Amino acid sequence: MSEALTEARPAAPPDAATPIIELRGVSKRFSRQLDFAAKLAKRLGVPVREDVVHAVDGVDLSIRKGEVVGLVGESGCGKSTLGRMVAGIMPPTAGSILWRGKDLRSLTGAEAREAKLRTQMIFQDPYASLNPRLKVTEIVGEAPLVHGLVRRSDLGPYVEEQLRRAGLDPSLRRRYPHQFSGGQRQRIGIARALAVKPDFLVCDEAVAALDVSIQAQILNLFMTLRRELDLTYLFISHDLGVVEHLSDRVVIMYLGRVVEEAPAEEVFKHPNHPYTKALLAEVPRIEARKRAFAGIQGEIPSPLNPPSGCHFHPRCPFAMERCRTERPALREIAPGHRSACHLNDGA
Amino acid sequence: MSTTTAPLGAAAPAAPKVETPFRRFVSEFASSRLALFGLVVITLIALVAIFAPWIAPQNPYDLAQLDIMDGRMEPGTVGGAGFTYWLGTDDQGRDMLSGIMYGLRISLSVGAGSAIIACLVGASLGMIAAYAGGRTDSLIMRLVDLQLSFPAILAALMILAFLGKGILNVVIALVIVEWAYYARTVRGSALVERRREYIEAAQCLALPTRRIIFRHLLPNCLPPLIVVATMQVARAIALEATLSFLGLGVPITEPSLGLLIANGYEYMLSGKYWISFYPGIALLITIVSINLVGDQLRDVLNPRLKK
Amino acid sequence: MSAPTLEVRDLRTHFFTRAGVVKAVDGVSFTVERGKVLGLVGESGSGKSVTGFSIIGLVDPPGRIVGGQILFKGKDLATLSEREMRDLRGNRIAMIFQDPMMTLNPVLRIDTQMIETVLAHAKVSREEARQRARDALGQVGIPSPEERLKAYPHQFSGGMRQRVAIAIALLHKPDLIIADEPTTALDVTIQGQILAEAQKLCSNFGTSLIWITHDLSVVAGLADDIAVMYAGKVVEEGPVGQVLDAPLHPYTVGLIGSVPSRNHRGQPLRQIPGMTPSLLNLPSGCAFRSRCPRAEPNCAEPPPMAEYRTAQSARCIHPHLEEAVAA
Numbered sequence: 001m002s003e004a005l006t007e008a009r010p011a012a013p014p015d016a017a018t019p020i021i022e023l024r025g026v027s028k029r030f031s032r033q034l035d036f037a038a039k040l041a042k043r044l045g046v047p048v049r050e051d052v053v054h055a056v057d058g059v060d061l062s063i064r065k066g067e068v069v070g071l072v073g074e075s076g077c078g079k080s081t082l083g084r085m086v087a088g089i090m091p092p093t094a095g096s097i098l099w100r101g102k103d104l105r106s107l108t109g110a111e112a113r114e115a116k117l118r119t120q121m122i123f124q125d126p127y128a129s130l131n132p133r134l135k136v137t138e139i140v141g142e143a144p145l146v147h148g149l150v151r152r153s154d155l156g157p158y159v160e161e162q163l164r165r166a167g168l169d170p171s172l173r174r175r176y177p178h179q180f181s182g183g184q185r186q187r188i189g190i191a192r193a194l195a196v197k198p199d200f201l202v203c204d205e206a207v208a209a210l211d212v213s214i215q216a217q218i219l220n221l222f223m224t225l226r227r228e229l230d231l232t233y234l235f236i237s238h239d240l241g242v243v244e245h246l247s248d249r250v251v252i253m254y255l256g257r258v259v260e261e262a263p264a265e266e267v268f269k270h271p272n273h274p275y276t277k278a279l280l281a282e283v284p285r286i287e288a289r290k291r292a293f294a295g296i297q298g299e300i301p302s303p304l305n306p307p308s309g310c311h312f313h314p315r316c317p318f319a320m321e322r323c324r325t326e327r328p329a330l331r332e333i334a335p336g337h338r339s340a341c342h343l344n345d346g347a
Numbered sequence: 348m349s350t351t352t353a354p355l356g357a358a359a360p361a362a363p364k365v366e367t368p369f370r371r372f373v374s375e376f377a378s379s380r381l382a383l384f385g386l387v388v389i390t391l392i393a394l395v396a397i398f399a400p401w402i403a404p405q406n407p408y409d410l411a412q413l414d415i416m417d418g419r420m421e422p423g424t425v426g427g428a429g430f431t432y433w434l435g436t437d438d439q440g441r442d443m444l445s446g447i448m449y450g451l452r453i454s455l456s457v458g459a460g461s462a463i464i465a466c467l468v469g470a471s472l473g474m475i476a477a478y479a480g481g482r483t484d485s486l487i488m489r490l491v492d493l494q495l496s497f498p499a500i501l502a503a504l505m506i507l508a509f510l511g512k513g514i515l516n517v518v519i520a521l522v523i524v525e526w527a528y529y530a531r532t533v534r535g536s537a538l539v540e541r542r543r544e545y546i547e548a549a550q551c552l553a554l555p556t557r558r559i560i561f562r563h564l565l566p567n568c569l570p571p572l573i574v575v576a577t578m579q580v581a582r583a584i585a586l587e588a589t590l591s592f593l594g595l596g597v598p599i600t601e602p603s604l605g606l607l608i609a610n611g612y613e614y615m616l617s618g619k620y621w622i623s624f625y626p627g628i629a630l631l632i633t634i635v636s637i638n639l640v641g642d643q644l645r646d647v648l649n650p651r652l653k654k
Numbered sequence: 655m656s657a658p659t660l661e662v663r664d665l666r667t668h669f670f671t672r673a674g675v676v677k678a679v680d681g682v683s684f685t686v687e688r689g690k691v692l693g694l695v696g697e698s699g700s701g702k703s704v705t706g707f708s709i710i711g712l713v714d715p716p717g718r719i720v721g722g723q724i725l726f727k728g729k730d731l732a733t734l735s736e737r738e739m740r741d742l743r744g745n746r747i748a749m750i751f752q753d754p755m756m757t758l759n760p761v762l763r764i765d766t767q768m769i770e771t772v773l774a775h776a777k778v779s780r781e782e783a784r785q786r787a788r789d790a791l792g793q794v795g796i797p798s799p800e801e802r803l804k805a806y807p808h809q810f811s812g813g814m815r816q817r818v819a820i821a822i823a824l825l826h827k828p829d830l831i832i833a834d835e836p837t838t839a840l841d842v843t844i845q846g847q848i849l850a851e852a853q854k855l856c857s858n859f860g861t862s863l864i865w866i867t868h869d870l871s872v873v874a875g876l877a878d879d880i881a882v883m884y885a886g887k888v889v890e891e892g893p894v895g896q897v898l899d900a901p902l903h904p905y906t907v908g909l910i911g912s913v914p915s916r917n918h919r920g921q922p923l924r925q926i927p928g929m930t931p932s933l934l935n936l937p938s939g940c941a942f943r944s945r946c947p948r949a950e951p952n953c954a955e956p957p958p959m960a961e962y963r964t965a966q967s968a969r970c971i972h973p974h975l976e977e978a979v980a981a
Contacts, residue, residue: 074841089551113553121551123547124544129548131563132567143553146558176367211697213912214929216912216926217925217927239914244919245923246914265919284874284876293847300844
């Protein structure tokens with residue numbers, strides 16, 4: 001565990017007023033669309049199984065201005081889907097997403113566009129997130145030009161400034177993405193996002209595909225940008241070490257549901273939910289030498305067929321009868337610390 | 348197992364030339380000598396076809412130039428007009444070499460023309476199907492399935508039986524037979540590409556949908572389309588030749604290679620092979636060279652799709 | 655002391671591409687004793703995977719081994735014919751890949767594949783082979799192995815597939831297993847399970863293990879010794895505790911420093927400036943020169959590997975000799 005001696009608090013304290021993004025009961029269901037034959041069969045009364053994946057299942061989340069919220073989870077937990085809903089590129093199936101207090105669905109025209117532009121996303125795969133047929137200057141400069149944020153005559157210097165801010169040599173702007181390394185491509189993606197002047201960035205595993213030494217550079221860049229541009233972050237990652245380092249608050253998801261939410265130090269020092277405890281125990285740490293790995297028993301269940309009640313009960317060493325039937329609610333167990341576990345009731 | 352990529356430093360000196368995707372493509376294409384050969388051959392053929400009226404020794408369809416006494420002469424004989432019939436003459440006294448040159452014009456223009464029109468129609472439908480999804484997608488794809496379940500020749504014959512003969516009708520028939528391949532190909536790659544993160548990024552940047560489709564999606568769906576288009580040109584030429592051979596294609600006044608082959612068919616066994624043979628060779632060379640180019644295009648454009 | 659299971663001496667594997675010669679592995683030496691785990695650590699372009707492929711003889715053209723010796727129980731693998739290598743591969747030396755589908759044939763059932771592997775190197779009956787397959791699946795912790803044998807790879811999850819791949823590697827109780835980033839693509843909790851299996855292997859059967867990864871934390875928990883690679887060469891090696899607590903080479907120092915848990919929360923991470931040089935034209939002398947905060951003119955000469963402390967060596971002329979770099 002890291003010793004948090006002198007934490008340099010970079011940004012101004014988070015604004016306690018209207019959260020910048022608020023999710024209320026947000027769910028996302030993916031169902032394979034039945035083809036014509038299946039629909040007909042269903043109408044005739046034949047029991048047809050519709051495969052539904054509850055990628056995200058009733059999530060409440062608030063992110064205040066200036067915060068860095070780390071979203072952690074393993075495969076199938078829905079963190080990427082949640083990130084896309086927050087960024088506005090995937091509509092929720094249920095629940096509402098409020099941007100500065102206004103429901104995203106109710107916004108139209110210029111306001112809707114503004115909401116979309118102010119929230120930007122940095123993607124995981126540096127090789128797939130840039131259009132291979134466009135030059136860097138076109139990639140970064142397209143959106144500001146289309147939305148009138150900059151005049152065509154000023155486009156060159158504007159793009160150069162964005163590239164410089166992302167740590168790239170501006171003279172490379174006439175090159176194509178394939179001529180850059182993974183880390184540089186991520187920087188191009190960051191420049192592209194910054195070019196539309198966002199105040200909220202969703203980073204979806206933005207450093208997962210990078211080498212460790214490049215990772216450190218990009219993470220430092222994120223922190224610098226946070227200070228300089230007063231940005232708010234939703235940092236999605238499976239890497240607990242990275243999340244612990246960057247985040248003010250950490251949210252842990254399992255199979256589409258939030259299981260625990262607390263300030264970063266709190267989660268790592270006093271984890272409450274059994275899944276969080278197991279996750280933290282399994283993360284390899286560089287300080288731990290020649291340890292005996294154990295692993296949580298069982299496999300991560302398929303999101304197509306999640307266990308009833310509490311999703312974690314088949315793998316939980318403390319599972320009770322109640323856990324199999326009743327979904328635990330996310331409840332506050334300490335100031336700012338919420339956990340969804342029946343063990344917290346009455347104990 | 349794998350070669351490392353060569354990353355460029357942020358402070359690296361400027362590279363000598365900007366390596367555009369096009370330049371890289373050209374150098375990769377040129378690595379196959381066979382394909383280059385094919386490209387050279389088909390370019391020559393195309394040039395011959397375009398400039399035929401100027402370089403052909405004789406206009407075989409100008410009846411005034413023909414002398415029926417020169418009919419069925421062997422390759423190499425000097426004819427009455429004073430020039431050599433390098434590839435012999437047909438039963439009407441037409442110089443085979445000139446006939447082939449003019450025939451190439453028809454074959455290539457019908458083949459390429461129908462391929463281009465079919466490409467525009469098919470690619471548009473394929474993109475719409477991929478982006479719209481749902482019922483539109485199902486409808487278009489069922490039409491494609493319907494189209495593809497007919498053997499091409501049978502379908503073309505049926506359409507021509509309905510429309511009648513003539514070059515324009517042949518083109519229409521070929522377009523109807525061919526569009527489905529393009530639609531299916533484009534839909535396939537569009538379905539893959541639209542899930543890619545750069546499309547999501549474009550959506551995140553609130554770019555208008557039309558811009559996303561035409562500026563981001565379409566250019567990245569082109570590689571397989573180019574390959575299919577190339578192969579389809581060859582296929583269209585072969586199909587048209589077949590139709591004309593059967594007598595249902597182009598009219599006698601504008602014979603394509605297929606019709607030339609048909610004309611000489613009856614003489615094959617009596618020793619006057621050249622009337623069918625040389626147009627056949629010309630057709631063969633045309634189709635093979637297009638296929639060589641298409642094969643290399645497919646190889647060059649494919650690995651990049653994976654990146 | 656018996657001879658080490660594997661001794662690599664000055665291995666060189668070069669790729670002869672159109673753009674030039676890529677010296678992917680350029681003078682790598684290390685030793686793996688019986689029952690020990692060596693963590694081969696490096697970032698992309700370091701040559702760690704190519705080293706693994708060279709040992710097991712799976713380097714495809716345009717690459718080939720151009721020099722050095724690979725002494726497996728005394729025999730030099732680099733001199734063996736393909737036939738002799740095939741006898742060893744899957745039998746005495748096995749490999750586990752990052753993607754288990756590189757081991758598993760998607761159109762064959764698991765039992766077919768495993769029985770085939772058994773019969774390739776042992777003259778036993780099919781029933782006996784099946785029994786061995788069942789035992790191997792049980793050993794890697796797959797529940798109800800008898801049923802699972804009849805399944806196809808796509809019916810397993812990612813973690814299970816990797817376990818099946820490990821089971822296949824185990825079938826002939828090899829002396830050496832080379833694992834190339836086997837858990838990089840897996841979830842943390844599944845990774846824990848796989849690592850536990852790997853540890854049991856070494857302690858129960860005396861198998862030597864080379865674990866190739868970029869993740870220092872995994873190596874910290876799993877390995878006995880560590881070799882750090884950069885631009886085709888080993889730049890530091892030694893017992894894992896010693897190297898991670900008191901690294902010598904500036905690259906190792908930088909690598910350890912970049913790990914978030916070694917930094918104060920909220921403070922900028924220590925970062926190594928610049929990027930890995932292109933293997934097509936490495937700078938002369940020390941390849942890390944352009945990024946090293948301690949570079950001096952002497953670094954233009956290729957530094958030799960020197961043992962600065964007992965059992966710990968570094969390829970550097972001015973390593974961090976002060977005790978334990980401050981966290």
